[in-house]
Amino acid sequence: MNARKSALQSDLAKADARGVKPADYEEIPELGDEFFEQADEHLAGVLVKRGRGRPPGAKKAQMNLRIDLDIIEAYKSQGEGWQTRMNQALREWAQSHGMMR
Numbered sequence: 287m288n289a290r291k292s293a294l295q296s297d298l299a300k301a302d303a304r305g306v307k308p309a310d311y312e313e314i315p316e317l318g319d320e321f322f323e324q325a326d327e328h329l330a331g332v333l334v335k336r337g338r339g340r341p342p343g344a345k346k347a348q349m350n351l352r353i354d355l356d357i358i359e360a361y362k363s364q365g366e367g368w369q370t371r372m373n374q375a376l377r378e379w380a381q382s383h384g385m386m387r
Contacts, residue, residue, distance in 0.1 A: 327334040340346075361368035380386050 361372050364371065377386075
């Protein structure tokens with residue numbers, strides 16, 4: 287007897303011999319579409335990343351920036367895409383003030 291089997295305090299051969307019957311599956315809930323929409327996908331052991339990804343040639347930098355909470359909430363209240371809209375507003379302001387073309 288190996289150390290693992292003795293640590294389990296059970297007879298694994300007896301459990302394996304029992305087999306699995308359809309009644310054993312009755313208490314297992316069925317997985318719905320929501321589960322699979324949120325599940326992680328792995329290919330060859332590597333997590334497949336979700337999302338749109340970055341468009342080719344996109345030049346963006348991640349940074350920490352302190353912005354007043356009321357400004358953030360105003361953009362967030364407009365729904366998804368608030369960061370893109372905020373970026374566009376900054377771009378338009380910079381262009382209108384001659385900071386970029």
